[in-house]
Amino acid sequence: MSIGEAIGLSTPEGAEWSRIHGYQYTQLSKRMMARAISHAIGFALVALILWGEVELALIGAWGVALIFAVLLAAHEDRAARFADTVHYGIWEMRRHAVASAAKGVVWGIGLMLFAQTGGANHLAIVWSIPAVLILANAASRFSAPLGSIAFTIATGIGGLVAALLAGDWLLLTVVTFTMLFAAFGTIENARVAVTGRLNETAAMEKSEVVSMLLREFEENQADWLWQIDPRRRLKSVSPRFAFALGCSAEDAEGKLFFDLISGRDLNPATDSDGLREFAEKLKRKESFSELVIRVNIRGAERWWEISGTPMLDEAGKFIGFRGVGSDVTEQRESSDQIAFLARYDTLTQLPNRLLLNETLGEALEYAAHWRTRCAFLMIDLDRFKSVNDSLGHLVGDQLLAQVAGRLKSLTGEGEICGRLGGDEFAVVIRDASDRKRIDRLARAVIEQLSEPYQIENQILYVGASVGSAVGPRDGKTVEELLRNADLALYRAKDAGGNEHCDYEPSLHANAEEKRQLEFSLRKALERGEMLLHYQPVVDAKTEKVVSFEALVRWNSSEHGFVSPGKFIPLAEDTRLIVPIGTWVMQEACKEAAGNWPSHVKVNINVSPEQLLEPDFAATVVQALSHSGLDPKRLEIEVTESIFLRDASVARKALEQCMALGCSVALDDFGTGYSSLGYLRKLKFSTIKVDRSFVQGAAQQSRESLAIIRAVVAMAESLGMTTTAEGVENEEEAEMIRSLRCNKIQGYHFGRPMPATDVRMLFVRSNAEAVRKRA
Template structure:
């Protein structure tokens, strides 16, 4: 196969005489497929040549009948008939020359037969001339020339045999012409021999060259066919071809299999109709089908075009490539190409694309898709001078659910949140999950400002309803911050940032509310950023100090303890309210090193300058209690200061149990084991106060100032709450401290209600350590 192909460009002019005559073959070319094919053509006109020889003999016999005896003609005719019959038989046998073992010996044998036939003709002419027909030699030569021309034209494919016949048949007439002195006739005969031989040789040369090229092209075609067959049989791809009417032609088995039909069913059928399914009747085609039809209409080549096809009612995705078929004149004949079924790959790609744009937990659009939706909404609003809105939603108290019941329950709850949000949206509005417990809604049309606030309040109400998850009844709330585009920003990042600032404001107000973005929030956020930066260096720059507020015995009004309160006098910002920097410290976890400093400083002050019966109260943040070595921090503060453990009272709020309750409880139990006491601050303002009282051995319950102030205004609810707290504390062997007492009337009321200790401005504001020491000095003088 490769050998013939390699000789595709063989030039006929480079063929040698032996290669042309069939005595040798071109290197690397199958000899029998070239010369065997040539000799097989001789059999097609063997009968015609036999008839020509018979007619030629009859014409010569008629011309010389009057000059020679009939016996000579009969004898010659019999000899000629035998040679022609033998040659005819041999020519007929050559039908199988191309596929049989035909070789150079067969070429020589066939040439010898042809020479014998020519010799019979030549001897006959000599005999006729010797026996009295000399005057008819010219006429006989004319007949003989006709025979030679016809024989040569019908035997051009066997040049050696043709030339052998020509030479053998011409020798007799040439000798007769020379012996008779007919120089002109002899010259004509000689020229006939030369040009006849050369003409036969050249025709054979071109024919052999053409045959070699033909074989090369044939084998190339066979190679292509074989490769295409292997391509279809061994792979998942298939070939397709359509004519100018877009009808399938030459349907391959694999294409028929891909269409779920028999080959005969789809041969000649419309390609587009077959793969369009019901769309062919309704006229509703997918965009990819329109694109394919347009390519075919424009007669454009295309590659890797994914088409959504309908095969026997099933949606499949095909990847097609095609190119126009042109004939030798450049006329369009249709299309030919390859195709493959890429349904699995397409579905995988769609799944990956879905995962990239949707949240796997809630099946809502994720941050990426929300950003795209917001970007589109901003573009639309800018184009049509309308408004869009972005609502950022954060769940309140969700972390406590996650920490106390586990992430599995938390995840299921997030799924419930998604189900509650979806029905709240109108057409075109997009709801998604930003991450964690944060969700968002994009409103492409916010021309009605009331829609934003109404939707936000509806969301808060819907998400605040109880959840029933895994046999638990759970309560969380929601806070919403919103920003309007393009008023609050023309870019996605600006809207996201401003909605987050509004949400932060809503969370700061206690949650459960909706806040719209205001420009002033930027100033607040910038101030917080600068405060955070300065707060990180506050300890190193010695900018923090402790003030102490006295706690007195309700009856004797003697000081029993001081609550340590941190103050910050910044070099850059001046005095900063604890209400500003404490939340920042907790958010950034700077409260951990600051809290450690407070613990050390308060213990040192109490141990060094206070009487032994006076305690120090230190507020502890949940972030501190979550530190693995919090108890170790307390131990080091006590040991370094020399303060007795019973003189340290750790104050915590109910919010500590909204984090990792187990870790917090363990840390406080270790402190109690050391001998420290624990006070529960801001009692009654949390979520499940009575349950917390059973979890730890609190020594003190501090009644929040709001109840004290309410009681001072004769609020029945506040009075009832204080009485209940006091009664409960007494039954649990705990003391009570009333916070926020600002005058004598409130102090007297608190005494009557039964509180053990009092704290408030009436007995002393938070003061520097030096002023606290003066109180002890004054008490000593009064005692003396």
């Protein structure tokens, strides 16, 4: 607080002048007469001390001046008696200070006159009288600080001059310190007074606000007030509170509070739904706020939010409790419903991802505390998407509900199952000290979920894959355990499904490698890291090259040469295969059109992801038009997996390509989902026999030989050609000829080679032909 705010030259921010400084000036009139008498006594003492030393006329004149100054100050004191209720501003306050200063001037002039007219010997004694008045003013709470300081300065200046005139240096020092101490004391007292007044004003404002709120509370009948005596019996029961208690105010008056709200089923000493805490607060006589308790009102369960504070009488004796309360049953039910929806899946009624994460976190804490293990099983349904796509989401939802029921029947004590989302479920095992329990539960989940489901008169089959992680061994946080269980699940899915896989550290390393490869693969085309190699396909009889299969290779600046077995599946998972496939189509067509003989075809592998693109046929047209390649020289190779996604879209795209004049080959026939229906729906030009059958036939496997003969016979009857893959030596080539395959592909006739080597192959072939003609 500044000096100006303390003595009244300014008002503290946010405060009213009349409430702060006006209060100080209203006190002046209460000691007006006492101040006048003190000055009269001071005059008498001075006259007595200087009798015979100073002329009586001078003393008398000084006395008359002092009387006028005291009367003037008394007038101003009286005028300020209503300063806290009427306007009493800075001007009035300064006028009062001038009147106080006038008294000081009279005392100061008297001291100077006495020092010059024979009273110098008694000057120190005479000075003690106004000094007492100064100190009394400084210490009194019935004085205005600005007026006290004005009186002190005016009197002190007179005393200083008188001491100088008398040559009394000791008195000069005393006067100086008297002035300083008096002014300092006045300011400090004023600060205390103003601070106290500010606090009092704030308390009064709060009291007014509380009174206003209570009046508004009662007038609007918002919620209700309650009050009990030291024996916890109700007092002053309002109609509103009586209504909440389910009885009349007369019936509730004097009754035990707990008897009316606890009912027969609840015991406040043991009940955990707020009543126990409520009873403890009352017992310890502690204030409480917004305590939610469950009450029983005439057999009906309700929820109250209650606040209360102990009451004390003037002697500080406890006389009971008083507070406010409200019925929050509807809000409680609504919040319970919201809490349920936030943590439970509405379709299956199982815990959702949020609650599973919280439960897993608690299990990890339990395991860390008791040095045990917990486990997390992540479950994914196999073939669920085909059910959803073919029969609709309604059937899919019913299937998920049945899956949830089966999972609940498999979990025991300390285990909780839930739905992560989509067709993913999970199980948290709180205590997984028995490692065999994890595998048994996983196998039971796979077995149960693989059983047939009957929905709307249909029998449906799905499988399940399970990945598990054990905490804290496989992860000390929820995020780590979830990630590692997910990695184990991917491994189970990659193994063909209906499998359970545990997490292994190598899975994380593989995932990290895959992540880094994906990051690099996304920039491979921009960096020009992709290149094409071509493997020859020869006529089985003449061994002349009839086509080349374009095979994409990746020479990464960060990882070196990356195997197609690594980056092709990654490209398909991330759909990067689409831009890569488009680039392969354009480059291969350009190379074949510009550098190969007109009778040599180019075979290009197309991923199912590419065929599902709506503009695939446009991509083929663009590649052909930009390169100038004859469509008859382009053969598109697809695998049977194209018919597992959206067969109609894939078939339409291939038919559009065939309409352009391109041919279509069915690659890896017999290794996937072979069905003669594919051959009936789409007219392939070539069927490629997988290398596994060729290798098997080379080892005289009767099954492999039979399959190759059957494929060749079928192709001949349908007007198609056959190509045998993976031929590595002359013996295998001769065997393939004997089985009547039309074309051969394999290391025996050439490994995949760069485009420059292919061109040199044609140059050598042309040179040899020229020599033969010569």
